[in-house]
Amino acid sequence: MSYDVEKPDEQWRAELTPAEYAVLRQAATEPAFTGEYTDTKAKGVYSCRACGAELFTSTTKFASHCGWPSFYDPKDTDAVELVEDRSHGMVRTEVRCARCGSHLGHVFAGEGYPTPTDQRYCINSISLRLAPDEA
Numbered sequence: 341m342s343y344d345v346e347k348p349d350e351q352w353r354a355e356l357t358p359a360e361y362a363v364l365r366q367a368a369t370e371p372a373f374t375g376e377y378t379d380t381k382a383k384g385v386y387s388c389r390a391c392g393a394e395l396f397t398s399t400t401k402f403a404s405h406c407g408w409p410s411f412y413d414p415k416d417t418d419a420v421e422l423v424e425d426r427s428h429g430m431v432r433t434e435v436r437c438a439r440c441g442s443h444l445g446h447v448f449a450g451e452g453y454p455t456p457t458d459q460r461y462c463i464n465s466i467s468l469r470l471a472p473d474e475a
């Protein structure tokens with residue numbers, strides 16, 4: 341898989357903070373209930389912190405109480421890439437930025453949340469940057 345935005349690893353390391361790099365480029369997970377957007381209700385667009393691609397909007401963000409920002413749908417289906425993830429002895433679906441391939445989180449389905457899709461895009465705050473709507 342090749343991405344529109346591809347950079348050598350050392351460039352990602354230079355551009356991102358160590359914590360951002362660990363999540364976005366090494367698929368780490370930020371600790372639950374610590375991310376800056378976990379409970380954010382501000383209206384706006386969430387972009388990829390690595391490349392700036394618009395990924396999610398506040399419209400589909402919902403209170404999942406799982407400890408990470410949760411969305412029931414991406415901004416555009418093409419904005420994210422879904423990849424089977426068999427790490428940690430589980431089969432999960434990893435969510436990546438479709439433009440740069442950076443790790444965002446995982447998507448879970450059928451959990452019974454009262455949302456239109458019954459999906460939960462469980463996304464690390466540190467993978468995103470919120471651009472709030474003009475008041």
Ligand SMILES: [Zn+2]
Pocket residue numbers: 388389390391392393437438439440441442
């Ligand atoms: Zn990206």
